[in-house]
Amino acid sequence: MDTLIASFQMIASVEVIVVIALSSLYGLTIGCIPGLSATMATALLVPITFYLSPVAAVAAIISASAMAIFSGDIPGTLLRIPGTPASAAYTGEAYAFTKRGEPEVALGAALWFSAIGGIFGTLALMLIAPALAELALQFSSYEYFWLGCLGLLCATLVSSGSKPKAMAALMLGLLVSCVGMENAAGTPRFTFGSIELLSGIDVIAALVGVFAVAEVMRAMIAQPAPVIPRRKFGSILAGQWALTRQYKRQMMRGNIVGVMIGALPGAGSDMAAWVSYAISARFSKTPQKFGTGHPEGLVEAGSANNASLAAGWIPSLLFGIPGDTITAIAIGVLYMKGLNPGPTLFTQNAASMYAIYWVFIIANIIMIPLGIMMIRGTTYILQVPRWAIMSTVLLCCAVGVYAVTNSMASVLIAAGFGVVGYGLDRYGYSVAAFVLGIVMGPMVEENFVTSLIKSGGSITPFFDRPAAAVLAVLTLAGLFGPLLFRLIGGMRRRSTAH
Amino acid sequence: MLNADRIGGLLLSGLGIACIAASIQLPRIPGQPVGPAVFPIVVGVALCPCAVLILLSAGAVPEEEMIGDDLPAQYSPAMAALRLLLPPVILVLYVLAIEPLGFLIAGFSVIMATAVLLGGRMIYAVPLAAVMTVAIHSVFGTLLRVPLPDGLLALPW
Amino acid sequence: MERRNVLGVLGAAILGVSCAGAALAQDYPDRPITLILPWSAGGGSDAVARIVATGLERELGQPVNVVNRTGGNGVVGHQAIASARPDGYTIGLITAEINMMHRLGLTNLTYEAYRPLALINTDPAGIHVSADSDLASAGDLIEAIKGGETLRFSGSGQGSVWHLAMAGLLVRAELDPTAAVWVPSQGAAPAMQELASGGVEVVLSSIPEADAMVSAERAKTIAIMADQPDPKHPEIGTLAGQTGIDWTVASSWRGIVAPAGTPDDVAQRLEAALKVVYDSAEYQDFMDQRGFGLLWADAAGFGEWLADKEKQFGEVMAAAGMTAQ
Numbered sequence: 001m002d003t004l005i006a007s008f009q010m011i012a013s014v015e016v017i018v019v020i021a022l023s024s025l026y027g028l029t030i031g032c033i034p035g036l037s038a039t040m041a042t043a044l045l046v047p048i049t050f051y052l053s054p055v056a057a058v059a060a061i062i063s064a065s066a067m068a069i070f071s072g073d074i075p076g077t078l079l080r081i082p083g084t085p086a087s088a089a090y091t092g093e094a095y096a097f098t099k100r101g102e103p104e105v106a107l108g109a110a111l112w113f114s115a116i117g118g119i120f121g122t123l124a125l126m127l128i129a130p131a132l133a134e135l136a137l138q139f140s141s142y143e144y145f146w147l148g149c150l151g152l153l154c155a156t157l158v159s160s161g162s163k164p165k166a167m168a169a170l171m172l173g174l175l176v177s178c179v180g181m182e183n184a185a186g187t188p189r190f191t192f193g194s195i196e197l198l199s200g201i202d203v204i205a206a207l208v209g210v211f212a213v214a215e216v217m218r219a220m221i222a223q224p225a226p227v228i229p230r231r232k233f234g235s236i237l238a239g240q241w242a243l244t245r246q247y248k249r250q251m252m253r254g255n256i257v258g259v260m261i262g263a264l265p266g267a268g269s270d271m272a273a274w275v276s277y278a279i280s281a282r283f284s285k286t287p288q289k290f291g292t293g294h295p296e297g298l299v300e301a302g303s304a305n306n307a308s309l310a311a312g313w314i315p316s317l318l319f320g321i322p323g324d325t326i327t328a329i330a331i332g333v334l335y336m337k338g339l340n341p342g343p344t345l346f347t348q349n350a351a352s353m354y355a356i357y358w359v360f361i362i363a364n365i366i367m368i369p370l371g372i373m374m375i376r377g378t379t380y381i382l383q384v385p386r387w388a389i390m391s392t393v394l395l396c397c398a399v400g401v402y403a404v405t406n407s408m409a410s411v412l413i414a415a416g417f418g419v420v421g422y423g424l425d426r427y428g429y430s431v432a433a434f435v436l437g438i439v440m441g442p443m444v445e446e447n448f449v450t451s452l453i454k455s456g457g458s459i460t461p462f463f464d465r466p467a468a469a470v471l472a473v474l475t476l477a478g479l480f481g482p483l484l485f486r487l488i489g490g491m492r493r494r495s496t497a498h
Numbered sequence: 499m500l501n502a503d504r505i506g507g508l509l510l511s512g513l514g515i516a517c518i519a520a521s522i523q524l525p526r527i528p529g530q531p532v533g534p535a536v537f538p539i540v541v542g543v544a545l546c547p548c549a550v551l552i553l554l555s556a557g558a559v560p561e562e563e564m565i566g567d568d569l570p571a572q573y574s575p576a577m578a579a580l581r582l583l584l585p586p587v588i589l590v591l592y593v594l595a596i597e598p599l600g601f602l603i604a605g606f607s608v609i610m611a612t613a614v615l616l617g618g619r620m621i622y623a624v625p626l627a628a629v630m631t632v633a634i635h636s637v638f639g640t641l642l643r644v645p646l647p648d649g650l651l652a653l654p655w
Numbered sequence: 656m657e658r659r660n661v662l663g664v665l666g667a668a669i670l671g672v673s674c675a676g677a678a679l680a681q682d683y684p685d686r687p688i689t690l691i692l693p694w695s696a697g698g699g700s701d702a703v704a705r706i707v708a709t710g711l712e713r714e715l716g717q718p719v720n721v722v723n724r725t726g727g728n729g730v731v732g733h734q735a736i737a738s739a740r741p742d743g744y745t746i747g748l749i750t751a752e753i754n755m756m757h758r759l760g761l762t763n764l765t766y767e768a769y770r771p772l773a774l775i776n777t778d779p780a781g782i783h784v785s786a787d788s789d790l791a792s793a794g795d796l797i798e799a800i801k802g803g804e805t806l807r808f809s810g811s812g813q814g815s816v817w818h819l820a821m822a823g824l825l826v827r828a829e830l831d832p833t834a835a836v837w838v839p840s841q842g843a844a845p846a847m848q849e850l851a852s853g854g855v856e857v858v859l860s861s862i863p864e865a866d867a868m869v870s871a872e873r874a875k876t877i878a879i880m881a882d883q884p885d886p887k888h889p890e891i892g893t894l895a896g897q898t899g900i901d902w903t904v905a906s907s908w909r910g911i912v913a914p915a916g917t918p919d920d921v922a923q924r925l926e927a928a929l930k931v932v933y934d935s936a937e938y939q940d941f942m943d944q945r946g947f948g949l950l951w952a953d954a955a956g957f958g959e960w961l962a963d964k965e966k967q968f969g970e971v972m973a974a975a976g977m978t979a980q
Binding site: 042043046047050136137138139140141142143180181182184185186187188195196198199200265318319320321322328329330331332333335336338340341342343344405406407446449450453454456 | 728944
């Protein structure tokens with residue numbers, strides 16, 4: 001009880017409250033600028049946390065990253081340019097709402113289910129962190145390899161249109177991820193002698209290219225879309241309660257998947273969004289509605305990416321092993337502030353720990369009013385003439401990708417990927433599958449190669465560990481299941497015809 | 499779409515084969531049973547059947563199901579191709595110009611060029627470009643300490 | 656190929672001196688300074704770089720901005736420091752990888768492309784095993800390998816300083832360099848995860864990198880590769896003490912450099928400022944709290960350190976077959 005009161009005093013200071021408010025606004029702004037991910041929002045905060053008290057520093061990171069993950073949905077919905085990789089999975093779906101003139105429905109769902117997912121993830125962090133961390137520690141590269149494969153299987157599920165083309169786009173994405181020397185062997189591949197390419201193709205630069213630059217390119221040859229007449233939006237949240245009741249199963253599934261993926265080191269909110277959206281499409285009663293402005297997938301994926309964000313702190317706080325790229329940065333800040341991760345943090349620094357929980361809950365609650373303001377403000381973008389939006393977007397892209405790597409080469413990469421992204425989309429190759437390949441490639445390859453190094457080239461350990469076996473069965477079922485079903489279905493039809 | 503898919507399928511199978519060929523030449527790492535070549539080879543091998551399927555099904559997909567195939571005939575094909583490539587070209591010019599000229603001038607030019615190309619009127623485009631460039635510089639350069647080059651012109655803050 | 660490039664770098668350096676020397680004078684610095692870091696935000700090197708930058712800011716009266724130029728196992732950032740204009744307005748933090756990357760065939764860049772300013776930290780390799788491991792000392796470890804057991808080591812990437820620590824251990828123990836397997840990882844944290852899940856048997860990393868897992872009783876440190884035990888962990892023996900094997904060269908270290916050709920007066924100004932920063936209570940307390948090892952060497956001493964490491968790393972890498980052909 002004393003620690004509870006002490007923790008409350010820690011966050012009730014003027015400094016912490018001001019920091020939460022400012023970093024929330026900062027996160028909302030950064031998230032909705034194409035080219036700046038939630039990870040980047042966190043990285044750019046590091047120098048500033050230097051001057052803050054420990055709890056305020058952690059509060060800044062928590063609020064900014066939670067807001068940025070939600071806010072990444074805004075440009076995705078309004079302009080078809082996802083602000084963060086976590087939003088890229090369902091950008092097409094959300095944009096379909098805008099084309100229909102109902103952007104506030106998609107954005108309201110993104111906001112409401114982001115907040116719910118965030119709170120669910122926080123509860124998981126508070127109540128079952130040790131158990132989840134225990135589970136996470138059982139995962140070795142064999143399990144991660146299968147997990148990565150499961151992620152890749154989502155490619156055909158998140159993309160509408162031709163399946164071979166989606167697979168081809170995925171493979172192209174995986175090839176892009178091979179560039180550079182960030183592979184297990186530390187050997188430069190496909191770098192054509194360039195020092196800049198040694199670090200590989202930055203995911204954000206590629207994402208900005210295929211979505212934002214390609215969108216500006218499309219604008220160059222297409223007529224401006226007819227301006228949607230401004231009508232008065234109803235309450236943004238009113239419809240959400242109905243959605244919550246209608247899709248409560250999907251929401252819970254998204255929350256749970258998000259927490260699981262978040263708690264596993266090395267897989268973050270990006271993967272959580274993709275996997276949840278794919279699960280949603282796979283088990284939906286109306287899969288044909290996906291991609292046409294259907295809220296079901298948004299509910300599930302929106303909950304999942306924010307739930308995973310909170311759960312990512314579990315292995316970070318307990319073992320100093322980051323759950324995702326955001327907590328990888330946050331761990332550095334924890335050390336810097338004397339909140340060294342480890343079980344002692346929960347015993348010796350219990351008040352600080354509770355303070356961190358409080359910050360999570362506060363951040364996810366104030367996300368709703370701030371988010372509503374943001375939605376009401378940003379939907380005016382649809383009234384702004386296209387030339388003004390697109391020209392500003394192009395400069396934001398250039399500055400944003402430069403800020404990620406501090407290298408002008410990233411701007412050139414974004415320009416090149418603009419051409420690639422336009423071409424893929426124009427000829428029916430799924431851009432979402434392409435991005436999935438770039439995001440997941442390093443994880444799949446690294447775990448594949450290190451597993452083989454560990455086993456001395458044998459593949460038995462891929463199957464004889466219990467967790468690995470379960471994941472392997474899931475992956476193989478996902479891969480061959482549809483084929484099998486079709487074969488059995490075909491045989492049955494033939495036998496009944498006889 | 500028939501021809502586009504044939505070309506796409508051929509390009510992709512070529513890429514798959516090129517990738518396998520390039521990967522085979524990658525060095526082996528002493529002490530590692532699997533070297534850097536394995537993964538790109540797997541991807542290259544997987545790309546080839548996809549490419550073949552695309553080739554085989556070329557033209558099979560009905561026209562209206564194609565995504566992004568809603569081009570207006572406003573520009574001639576050559577003109578459209580030229581206009582399409584302008585945004586990437588603007589970014590390349592920006593990269594070349596930013597060191598000597600500095601962010602403010604290069605950024606202003608990016609917004610101006612794109613705005614005018616998209617049909618913005620000068621009288622509105624100039625103030626927009628000026629305000630946005632200064633705003634972006636203030637947020638990134640000043641607040642977030644992104645090292646944007648000053649070049650010929652620097653902000654007083 | 657390599658010699659031609661060293662000559663090129665030297666030529667560029669001489670040219671740099673003659674061009675840049677004249678313009679600079681007593682009023683250095685009169686604008687912000689950039690400190691390039693080849694590693695990402697949030698890591699240990701990032702924290703050290705930012706502490707140093709704040710200290711320098713106070714000493715020099717100009718902002719010092721840390722710029723993370725990551726990628727290519729440090730090659731990109733190290734190259735960026737070397738190719739910056741040698742005017743004292745771009746400096747960098749370099750790490751042990753500089754003595755290895757050119758031997759791995761990744762770049763032609765060597766330590767000679769820099770003007771050393773100060774060495775500010777070093778951490779020896781700690782040998783960590785799972786908490787329930789039978790290996791209780793470095794002696795057990797060597798015996799196990801001699802007995803034909805294939806132990807899997809991890810800790811960081813292929814061709815990293817901890818990989819060299821393993822290779823050197825095998826070479827100096829007169830074992831076959833392929834008697835143990837190096838499992839590359841993205842850093843100490845994923846390696847500790849592999850250790851806990853039973854994927855590898857041994858993790859080599861600095862003591863602070865293993866701290867959280869050791870205090871969670873998932874891992875234990877059996878020895879460190881240093882001349883002296885760590886003052887904060889006197890119970891952990893040294894490799895030489897446990898086995899008689901003299902191998903302490905592969906330690907991680909951090910130093911501040913300027914591009915070669917930076918004028919003398921500017922370099923001396925920076926060196927003096929760095930000394931004040933190093934001695935400041937802020938820096939000392941921070942390093943102590945993080946568990947990072949403290950070691951100071953001035954510009955001349957740092958230069959000798961670099962040359963010495965270059966030679967010793969070269970011998971072990973050649974013996975272990977880590978050098979690219």
